[in-house]
Amino acid sequence: MTRRTRKRIAILISGRGSNMAALIAAAIDPAFPAEIVGVVSNRADARGLEIAKTHNIPIKVISSRDYDGREAHDAAIHEAITGFKAEIVCLAGYMRLLTPDFVKKWKGRMINIHPALLPSFRGLDTHARALASGVRIHGCTVHFVTPEMDEGPIIAQAAVPVLTDDTEETLGERVLKIEHRLYPLALRLVVEGRVRMSDGVAVFSDVEDERRDLAIVSPGERRS
Structure with a gap:
């Protein structure tokens, strides 16, 4: 029997990550058609990062303070997500507006x-x-x-x-x-x-x- 390939999901958070935790819990079930392959936060103090760590999910902190403008910041987020080889992006309490260019890249593949x-x-x-x-x-x-x-x-x-x-x-x-x-x-x-x-x-x-x-x-x- 051919093993079904699960879709690769990246999650963007800014805080406690409770909805992220709900998605992780669902994905623990092998029957769920997706796996969480990475979590990106714009805040290093986001509590949800610790939840991701406990599940051995790769994390990436990308602070807007380190970039000159929204476009550069979102470009770094896009690079991180593609680095995770994500196919779908889930926003789970991500508290920054994304640029139109970023949204266009993930059109139909990003949900909130x-x-x-x-x-x-x-x-x-x-x-x-x-x-x-x-x-x-x-x-x-x-x-x-x-x-x-x-x-x-x-x-x-x-x-x-x-x-x-x-x-x-x-x-x-x-x-x-x-x-x-x-x-x-x-x-x-x-x-x-x-x-x-x-x-x-x-x-x-x-x-x-x-x-x-x-x-x-x-x-x-x-x-x-």
Whole structure:
């Protein structure tokens, strides 16, 4: 029997790397169609680097302070990713905007997870903004990366109710739990070619078994 080749994944982080850890955990299963081959951070103090080290995943720190401008910094990141022989890039809490040239190089092969139900609440402070707006449903989105921030074609979303006694912290914790479920699912579909970006939209095929999971709805957790 011919052994299936797993896709090679590089992950970009800036902080704690909890979504990176969820992808690593999924990839530990030999049946998962991808393997994590490298982690790049723009911060040497990113806590996620230690997680990668414990799994013997190669890491690379590329600080923007060491480069003259965004283009040079992103060129160094591209060089590191290609050095890992990565085929797909996952952004997992990477907190810098990528240049259009970098995004173009990885068009259709780079995905991101955002802590809101896009197109609502693009950018930062999503949980606080959701609470301030009075929405009753909040969540997260995995999408293809395009030059416009948080505007790429949507791959999958997960939702949670906003409880009347929620704070930014409690809402964020509940959303994070479903992020960890959603990101591995979305990556699997991209790796297997069952969702791809074409003409600015996400095109799906053979996703009947995952159709419900592409829009996960998690029940609210009541606190005593």
